[in-house]
Amino acid sequence: MNTKKIFTTLILAGFLNIGFSQGTSEFFSKADAFFKTYVKNGRVAYGDIKANPATLNELIDLAKGIEVSKNEAKTYQAFWINGYNLSVIKGIVENYPINSPLDKAGFFDKTTYDIGGKQITLNDIENKLLRANFPKEARFHFVLVCAGLGCPPIISNAYTPEKLEVQLQKQTELSLNNPNFVRVKGKKVNLSQIFEWYNGDFTQGGKNLIEFVNLYRTEKLDTKAKVGYYPYDWALNETK
8 A cells, every 4th residue: 555545544544533433422412411301310201302302303313323333342332321221212202102111012122223323123232232242241231221110210311431330330339229129128139120031141250149239239138138029110210
């Protein structure tokens, strides 16, 4: 390759990197403003979004053209966590009023969303893009919000590459110290069915479920406690 071609290639790569950076930065900034506007106390104002969907639609349109590399792990993870949560909101708004995401057949495994250069379902964002690429990161389960009250609560901020580690840690700690999420009664601990459905994510390295929970709890549980699961609440996490 001659000097002119090398120079041209470097310039093009620079422009592509600038465009990528600007695109993701704009996405994270606008997503943050959106969540601040429509999320409060772990619930979403779906009715307000339905009445004025322009901001959500603009955000979804922006996300269509953004492609992220898993080699940039924090940017990739933050983009797809926000992408999942925004797509859930989009799916609810398109079917609103609705009492539960399960009232829409195929909500998680059939309906596709045009995001990140892909036509993809919610299940595939969670399982193929996040869990499969980062199998040791069990904290995803405390930031991906399925629109049901049984999920850990959605936050009124976007997840960002710079803050992601702190955000993952904080949301996991909040969930696992919440007596409504980890229900202790005598010598029995009732956990969310998330721990039943994704048992292997939490028991890596030979840990049992209580040992995983204790990693994030202030008040540790008896590791020999009997574990049960309480029914998942699929009622809509809607602002009242």
